Amino acid sequence: MLIQNRRELSAADVTPKSLWLDRRRFLGMAAGVAFAPAAGGRFGLNEAQTARKDATSYNNFLELGESKEAPAENAHRFNPRPWTVKLGGETAKPLTQDIEALLKAFALEERVYRLRCVEAWSMVIPWIGFPLADLLKKAEPTSRAKFVEFVSLHDSARLPGQRNPLYPWPYREGLRIDEAMHPLTLLAVGMYGDLLPGQNGAPIRLVVPWKYGFKSIKSVVAINLVETQPKTTWGSMQPGEYGFYSNVNPAVDHPRWSQKKERRIGEILKRDTLPFNGYAEQVAQMYAGMDLRTNY
Numbered sequence: 001m002l003i004q005n006r007r008e009l010s011a012a013d014v015t016p017k018s019l020w021l022d023r024r025r026f027l028g029m030a031a032g033v034a035f036a037p038a039a040g041g042r043f044g045l046n047e048a049q050t051a052r053k054d055a056t057s058y059n060n061f062l063e064l065g066e067s068k069e070a071p072a073e074n075a076h077r078f079n080p081r082p083w084t085v086k087l088g089g090e091t092a093k094p095l096t097q098d099i100e101a102l103l104k105a106f107a108l109e110e111r112v113y114r115l116r117c118v119e120a121w122s123m124v125i126p127w128i129g130f131p132l133a134d135l136l137k138k139a140e141p142t143s144r145a146k147f148v149e150f151v152s153l154h155d156s157a158r159l160p161g162q163r164n165p166l167y168p169w170p171y172r173e174g175l176r177i178d179e180a181m182h183p184l185t186l187l188a189v190g191m192y193g194d195l196l197p198g199q200n201g202a203p204i205r206l207v208v209p210w211k212y213g214f215k216s217i218k219s220v221v222a223i224n225l226v227e228t229q230p231k232t233t234w235g236s237m238q239p240g241e242y243g244f245y246s247n248v249n250p251a252v253d254h255p256r257w258s259q260k261k262e263r264r265i266g267e268i269l270k271r272d273t274l275p276f277n278g279y280a281e282q283v284a285q286m287y288a289g290m291d292l293r294t295n296y
């Protein structure tokens with residue numbers, strides 16, 4: 001005779017195991033960091049965070065649709081498992097790692113960063129992740145590695161927006177090697193104390209807080225160390241509007257609008273946009289001697 005197991009249901013019982021493997025460790029750790037007094041230290045911000053509801057319902061993620069609302073509406077169709085991240089190119093130790101192994105391999109921390117979209121709106125988001133440098137160092141970049149190329153998942157069954165032929169899929173981005181190795185540059189796997197929702201780039205996305213939002217590529221499957229400046233999606237589509245560097249710069253207008261001010265999502269009055277999105281002290285020296293009007 002079958003005896004019913006009467007223990008209470010836990011999260012592990014009601015969520016697909018493949019999606020939430022080790023979720024308890026992840027959340028426990030995230031909460032611990034979030035409430036640690038040091039969280040606001042080197043990388044933190046003393047600014048009101050954007051409401052989670054706004055940060056997860058007003059998105060740019062073309063692979064899940066073109067409007068701001070579409071990514072959240074379509075995210076249920078995007079299953080971010082199984083998932084592997086491939087690190088290759090100019091490395092002594094190329095590696096391919098399953099996302100679950102990646103989640104365990106690195107010390108996750110919470111960092112509250114501004115994200116400034118090129119469309120002149122911004123948010124303040126508590127990300128959970130680890131420095132990109134930690135992963136790159138594991139692969140041992142060679143001396144020829146001058147840039148890093150990032151590639152998003154290319155699979156129109158999981159990302160139906162890729163059926164739109166107007167864009168050159170997959171989405172691609174790039175950084176110079178020193179930008180990629182900078183301690184502010186984060187690979188995020190969560191936000192607001194939880195795993196990343198699909199619309200925000202599950203299961204792993206880049207966050208480069210001093211650059212316009214489109215540099216923060218979502219749903220990354222490949223990271224390649226390369227010798228020459230890689231092609232980026234926006235750079236190849238509209239080179240006159242989207243430079244490779246795209247550091248947030250209120251002094252350089254977009255060809256079709258000013259970048260002097262921004263609307264913080266959830267607020268009415270506009271704020272002044274800050275050079276390097278407020279991170280000048282940490283990053284400006286990387287661009288010493290560069291003309292940031294030409295290298296926008």
Ligand SMILES: Nc1nc2c(c(=O)[nH]1)N[C@H]1C(S)=C(S)[C@@H](COP(=O)(O)O)O[C@H]1N2
Nearest residue numbers: 059060061062117152171213214216217218
């Ligand atoms: N793969 C991919 N990554 C992407 C985009 C995209 O369309 N596809 N949009 C970018 C843009 S323009 C912005 S502003 C940010 C938005 O991130 P958020 O929705 O988490 O705020 O994601 C960036 N990363």
Ligand SMILES: [Mo]
Nearest residue numbers: 117118213214
């Ligand atoms: Mo953006």
